[in-house]
Amino acid sequence: MTTRPCAALLERVGGDQDIFVELCDVFLDDAPRRLDSIRIALESGDAGALRREAHAFRGEAAAFDAADVVTVAREIEQLAAAGDVQQAHPLWPLLEGHSRRLIDAVRAGRGRH
Amino acid sequence: MQILIADDEPVSLGLARAALTDTGCDVLTAADGDLAWTAIEARTGPMLVVLDRMMPGVDGLELCRRAQRTGASRPIYIVMVTSAGDPADLAEGLEAGADDYIPKPFNRAELRARANVGLRMLALQESLARRVADLEEALASVKQLRGLLPMCSYCKKIRVDDTYWQQLETYIGAHSDARFSHGICPECFPHVLDQVNREER
Numbered sequence: 001m002t003t004r005p006c007a008a009l010l011e012r013v014g015g016d017q018d019i020f021v022e023l024c025d026v027f028l029d030d031a032p033r034r035l036d037s038i039r040i041a042l043e044s045g046d047a048g049a050l051r052r053e054a055h056a057f058r059g060e061a062a063a064f065d066a067a068d069v070v071t072v073a074r075e076i077e078q079l080a081a082a083g084d085v086q087q088a089h090p091l092w093p094l095l096e097g098h099s100r101r102l103i104d105a106v107r108a109g110r111g112r113h
Numbered sequence: 114m115q116i117l118i119a120d121d122e123p124v125s126l127g128l129a130r131a132a133l134t135d136t137g138c139d140v141l142t143a144a145d146g147d148l149a150w151t152a153i154e155a156r157t158g159p160m161l162v163v164l165d166r167m168m169p170g171v172d173g174l175e176l177c178r179r180a181q182r183t184g185a186s187r188p189i190y191i192v193m194v195t196s197a198g199d200p201a202d203l204a205e206g207l208e209a210g211a212d213d214y215i216p217k218p219f220n221r222a223e224l225r226a227r228a229n230v231g232l233r234m235l236a237l238q239e240s241l242a243r244r245v246a247d248l249e250e251a252l253a254s255v256k257q258l259r260g261l262l263p264m265c266s267y268c269k270k271i272r273v274d275d276t277y278w279q280q281l282e283t284y285i286g287a288h289s290d291a292r293f294s295h296g297i298c299p300e301c302f303p304h305v306l307d308q309v310n311r312e313e314r
Contacts, residue, residue: 012128012220019131019221026123055167055196059122062218 005064005102006109012063024110027060031103034060035096038076042085042092050088051080061102068098114138114232115156119149119176120165120194125217129163129194132221133228146171153180159188159235161228164211166195166202174209181210188238190231194219258288 006024013019034057041050058073072095079088116138120126126142133140138161143149147170153160162180166173173193180189193211195202203214212234213227262284263272270278282293297305 012218013131014221016131016221019127023124023127023131026127030123052167052169056122059196059217060124063124063128065218 005066005105006112008065009063009106021110023063024106027064027106028103028110031057031060031099035099038095039092041080042089045085047080047083047085050085051077054080057099061099064102064106066098066102069095069102072098114159114161114235115141116161116163116228117141117143117149117152118163119143119146119152119168119173120163121145121168122165125165125194125219128219128221129224132224133163136225136228136232138232145169146173146176149176150179153183153189157187159239160190161231161235162189162191163215163224163228164191164193166193166206174205177206177209177211188235188242190235192224192227192231258285 006020009023010017010020013023034053037053038050038057041047041053054073054077058070058077061069061073072091076088076091076095079085079091114137116133116136118126118129118133118140119142120129121144123144126144130140130142141152143152146168149162149164149168150171153162153176162176164173164176171179177191177193180191183189191211191213193203193206193214195206195214195216203216206214213231215224215227264270264281265272265278269281271281271284273279273284279287285291286293
């Protein structure tokens, strides 16, 4: 994953550089916190929090067309909705890996604007 | 006109704000359902609400239902933000009272276009409400004569209440915009003339 996520967001905002940079900053600020919340909800077995946080993170990643993050976050969200937090545990390393790459790509793309 | 954007996810919230700031409306934001409901309740006048389906606190569906009840006295237009590829979300949102929907992730231009539809609807509703109020006010000032009038068979007075009888012309004058001029009809004229002559003698 390189600059593709940023191209997707830039298109979403109609090419407005200022808004693009503002939204990248919002994402870079929020995503690590959101990932922490997902991890904590997984560890504590809080299905409600896990569903809510995975849903919100999925929405953020979707703005960048990050299909890999969206897919895993949706699976976690659906398992949490079914109350099956244990089944969601193995998906965490996958979500974390995809998300780190997305965050790096957004940081790199934001730096160019 | 006011716009409220309710979303707990800051990227979508920022994107929506960017789409709607130059609409000329007062744009408010809320990061959860409780804050969104407080904002809806605290304000009067028409409001466009861009509402995330799933939020902490009062969720989007419940907010739609509450706003529908409020909407009886005040126009509120709701664009529900749903997750892409989830038709159940969409159906539930519309049934709960949303007027339109937009799936995440959305484009700035698309949300702006949908919001403009909503703002046109709100302006139309506001204009119709004003027209209805004007008509109701006009109707209230129109005097009407209708129903069954109890009338004396001999003197032709109208019974106003159990003890009070009113002259026919006084009654009609009070309940309509009719005014009276007075004369003597050809049928009555000979009798009146006869009476006057008798009195003069």
